[in-house]
Amino acid sequence: MWRGVFLNSGNDAVHVLASLNGGWSATTARMQEKARSLGALDTHVRSPDGYDTPGQVSSAYDLAVFGRAGLRNADFARYCGTAEAAFPGGEGWSYGIANTNRLLTGHDGVEPYPGLIGIKNGYTSNAGNTLVAAARRDGRTLVVTVMNPQAGGGHAVYEEARDLLDWGFEAAGRVEPVGSLDALRPPASPVAGPQAASTRTPTRTPPRTSTANPGPPSARTSTPSPAGTRTATAASVAAADPPRRPGWPTAAAEIAGAAVLGGAAVALVLRVARRRFTRD
Template structure:
């Protein structure tokens, strides 16, 4: 019977592969059936970087309270400052909101917004312009979240997800299941709330998990889109200046996107992903202290530059390999406006992840099942009496 159960499990894996469902999109804890735990926080605070030959010097002018440079494919942290320091995340916490809620609703489903949906939107919140009585597709709402950091759109989606408090609890559970132990969720939109914190490590985990989802990859890489209004549509632009190239910044070469944020308590925060020469890097920057205009973008860009020069040289100082079963391999965002639900290369490349990685994953799991079967047969044979 035990062998039959294992055979059925192996058959289920074959069905998953045959239907094209990607194990790349499933967090490792879901595959293993046990919660993931991150490596322990480093014993010493401050900047950590591999002391290896040919690793370039870190860029000058880094003033952020915490930051991290991570190889998105391997999960290796190449350098960091106070990797697990708990700080207010601002709207970068919306990455965890998206990882939690985005897979639940079809992009073309429509929500007519009620007054209850918008109840509790914080004073001074960033808004995309959702109005009571208006009808919006789920895709419209997610573009409002990713491009304009719209807390109004977050409130509507959270209402669809069972309510504000229920969504906060679910996000907390999702964070722990991904091995993100520095995060406390109080407000799903990242609004300044007492006790709400995350870390450069955890925010990188959320971005990594998100980029393994085709819809997340598409939304976070969209520079401009149309958003419905009572009088028609309006054009909205992504507030991530490394992606849009607006506000005095130049669009970063190979940029994929992800999420920026700002609140009074958090200062400026940013998770930026870029791809170059076959490598995808994630840089998370929390609360630069320099006071420079665009400081968070300038520091993130300089860390990305350092990371691309160091990715084949630096030994990792930490790892988050258990956070996602298969690392993201999306392509840089095309320098075009993306508004079509089926347009834009980044999400197509993310959707194609299973083709590149699922074979190895299924073969490895199949080998594990076969080994267990073999071991059980040997144990059974050992228990049988020898026949003269």
């Protein structure tokens, strides 16, 4: 089921997994809670499958946060980096499915990106094309987000992500970061368990500015735009491999699943053996 979600953006698989997770409303609520616990303040979850739904929005920043959190789980990383798989059909037969992330597979004339390890592409009518991509090179891992390119057709999202990754790797050691993916994480709380996230109110930390950093070529907005807008491209690039910190999820705990649901990315809370994703 998870291969069907990650590779084929299978909405039917999402419905089954949400049912196993306590139902549609319960899954939505837990996704929202996980988003807040990660400091993803722009994300408002209204539907686990990510279809256009009134009030469901996210941002390039939040998508990068979800992507980094997901990559820190071995199962998530394995699923989002899988290019092809055999989907069981019953009675011993199966059929092949391929990942719709062309930057990973090289399908449809898109050149695959060296070192790409995921994460997920998506599309809806209101949000346009969206991609969270991660690549690893020389011991560094970068996560980039592109939302709703304004020109260049359906493959522009891949080429803008390629430019962002190239810029990020080439900029290593030459520029200073203007902020941190950890800036919005809520402070440590003595309250334990899932309820702790709902009792804290994360506050935004203004990013540090730097004249040494001209900014990546495709980042045409300084403030990530919510999904569903068609006024500008929102893009971000961030390092994904700082040291682990206490409190990051493990395989035995609830973890975040980054779902690039056509631009409205949401964090799905999973238990132990459950993982998820959605729509191409």
